[in-house]
Amino acid sequence: xxxxxxxxxxxxxxxxxxxxxxxxxxxxxxxxxxxxxxxxxxxxxxxxxxxxxxxxxxxxxxxxxxxxxxxxxxxxxxxxxxxxxxxxxxxxxxxxxxxxxxxxxxxxxxxxxxxxxxxxxxxxxxxxxxxxxxxxxxxxxxxxxxxxxxxxxxxxxxxxxxxxxxxxxxxxxxxxxxxxxxxxxxxxxxxxxxxxxxxxxxxxxxxxxxxxxxxxxxxxxxxxxxxxxxxxxxxxxxxxxxxxxxxxxxxxxxxxxxxxxxxxxxxxxxxxxxxxxxxxxxxxxxxxxxxxxxxxxxxxxxxxxxxxxxxxxxxxxxxxxxxxxxxxxxxxxxxxxxxxxxxxxxxxxxxxxxxxxxxxxxxxxxxxxxxxxxxxxxxxxxxxxxxxxxxxxxxxxxxxxxxxxxxxxxxxxxxxxxxxxxxxxxxxxxxxxxxxxxxxxxxxxxxxxxxxxxxxxxxxxxxxxxxxxxxxxxxxxx
RNA sequence: GGCGGCAUAGCCAAGUGGUAAGGCGACGGAUUGCAAAUCCGUUAUUCCCCGGUUCGAUCCCGGGUGCCGCCUCCA
Numbered sequence: 001x002x003x004x005x006x007x008x009x010x011x012x013x014x015x016x017x018x019x020x021x022x023x024x025x026x027x028x029x030x031x032x033x034x035x036x037x038x039x040x041x042x043x044x045x046x047x048x049x050x051x052x053x054x055x056x057x058x059x060x061x062x063x064x065x066x067x068x069x070x071x072x073x074x075x076x077x078x079x080x081x082x083x084x085x086x087x088x089x090x091x092x093x094x095x096x097x098x099x100x101x102x103x104x105x106x107x108x109x110x111x112x113x114x115x116x117x118x119x120x121x122x123x124x125x126x127x128x129x130x131x132x133x134x135x136x137x138x139x140x141x142x143x144x145x146x147x148x149x150x151x152x153x154x155x156x157x158x159x160x161x162x163x164x165x166x167x168x169x170x171x172x173x174x175x176x177x178x179x180x181x182x183x184x185x186x187x188x189x190x191x192x193x194x195x196x197x198x199x200x201x202x203x204x205x206x207x208x209x210x211x212x213x214x215x216x217x218x219x220x221x222x223x224x225x226x227x228x229x230x231x232x233x234x235x236x237x238x239x240x241x242x243x244x245x246x247x248x249x250x251x252x253x254x255x256x257x258x259x260x261x262x263x264x265x266x267x268x269x270x271x272x273x274x275x276x277x278x279x280x281x282x283x284x285x286x287x288x289x290x291x292x293x294x295x296x297x298x299x300x301x302x303x304x305x306x307x308x309x310x311x312x313x314x315x316x317x318x319x320x321x322x323x324x325x326x327x328x329x330x331x332x333x334x335x336x337x338x339x340x341x342x343x344x345x346x347x348x349x350x351x352x353x354x355x356x357x358x359x360x361x362x363x364x365x366x367x368x369x370x371x372x373x374x375x376x377x378x379x380x381x382x383x384x385x386x387x388x389x390x391x392x393x394x395x396x397x398x399x400x401x402x403x404x405x406x407x408x409x410x411x412x413x414x415x416x417x418x419x420x421x422x423x424x425x426x427x428x429x430x431x432x433x434x435x436x437x438x439x440x441x442x443x444x445x446x447x448x449x450x451x452x453x454x455x456x457x458x459x460x461x462x463x464x465x466x467x468x469x470x471x472x473x474x475x476x477x478x
Numbered sequence: 479g480g481c482g483g484c485a486u487a488g489c490c491a492a493g494u495g496g497u498a499a500g501g502c503g504a505c506g507g508a509u510u511g512c513a514a515a516u517c518c519g520u521u522a523u524u525c526c527c528c529g530g531u532u533c534g535a536u537c538c539c540g541g542g543u544g545c546c547g548c549c550u551c552c553a
């Protein structure tokens with residue numbers, strides 16, 4: 001079975017094949033760093049991380065680029081009007097816009113790290129790629145796809161007949177839409193800004209178009225992907241809202257400039273819903289990772305919560321659901337401990353076919369357009385088999401290996417072994433001896449001491465399992 | 479108005495033209511020195527509604543209803 005990807009462009013699943021054998025060039029639309037990223041943002045970025053991980057496990061070298069938009073994203077991009085989002089936030093916070101973008105960039109990267117994202121090759125900043133953008137803009141003018149009006153530059157949508165192919169929008173219908181762009185200087189209402197000039201703008205650059213210019217939002221991705229990955233991408237990802245206009249515009253700019261297909265596979269994540277609807281500042285449910293942690297959850301609980309649904313399906317978030325996710329994940333932690341016990345125990349070889357079947361199901365699910373809910377089901381099926389004691393030591397060992405793969409793909413398990421300090425291990429062994437001698441009073445007293453140290457015990461037929469009260473660590477003592 | 483998506487048990491969520499994975503929760507039983515965990519059993523007979531195609535549809539087609547997204551800031 002090969003890797004199947006749902007391509008927004010064709011609206012169907014396609015077999016994934018990279019342009020260059022063994023190498024995948026992937027560009028992920030990243031955040032505009034004007035505020036704290038919320039858990040909905042994370043769902044979209046998680047699609048990128050999941051893809052990265054699965055492609056690598058499938059044997060590809062993945063050249064992954066996720067941009068940081070730190071300039072040029074206006075509150076009304078296509079009209080080329082409105083305020084720069086970062087400058088607007090700077091005004092609200094009464095700070096320098098560069099401070100704003102730097103601060104939120106750091107927070108964003110720290111959130112990704114906490115959520116176990118595999119770092120991309122590079123997180124290019126728009127502000128550091130203005131020369132590359134200008135090169136493309138001037139090239140587009142030279143090729144007749146863009147035109148200058150005063151010190152502004154617009155892309156001429158009518159010069160690119162495929163405009164609308166990704167989103168299904170037709171230019172004629174767009175004109176009749178709710179958005180009426182009233183920039184009379186534009187040739188067509190749907191033309192979008194490549195470069196704007198405004199002396200009042202705080203983040204600005206000199207160029208052939210004047211002293212006080214700044215780039216349009218869409219051009220950054222075309223320029224940065226070209227610089228870091230070349231003219232043709234294998235995969236381009238983003239949130240569903242990016243389909244139009246952002247990605248439609250990127251295609252137009254890049255393809256008009258290079259004459260080549262920009263990206264072959266487009267993948268878009270559905271918006272996360274909260275409390276059954278769109279999250280909103282008004283309702284106060286634009287939760288960030290900090291809110292999740294403040295409620296006592298670990299980042300991986302959120303990660304699990306986000307992969308429990310398929311990325312193209314609607315997914316709802318509530319605190320109650322997050323709590324269910326914690327329970328599910330803890331039962332998987334327990335599964336790992338049981339496996340360690342079974343691997344260390346003696347007994348005949350058996351159950352290897354169950355591990356092989358789980359792995360086959362898991363791989364098939366992931367190959368099917370990253371069907372994480374189905375992949376998770378394969379893991380739980382193996383957990384069931386383990387708890388029924390159907391795995392011999394070799395199979396248990398193999399199962400642990402399988403879980404390494406699961407973790408490499410999903411990043412939600414806890415597999416690291418933690419050693420007990422000698423004092424604690426001594427107490428556990430003393431209690432074991434007391435139980436064996438049927439001195440239950442002493443055993444319970446020792447367990448009390450361990451609880452005070454934050455260690456929980458569980459007696460099983462094969463020995464004692466310990467774990468820390470906070471859920472970390474744990475393993476068998478025999 | 480244009481473009482698109484979704485509707486599966488108490489909650490969450492896969493999936494298939496031949497009668498429904500998995501998780502969480504709940505209930506009953508078992509096991510355990512105790513505890514915890516675990517095990518067994520039960521928990522969807524309209525898979526939103528109405529038509530149609532078919533030997534047969536939850537899955538295909540048409541219509542309806544509801545919700546969501548883009549077209550306007552948004553991942």
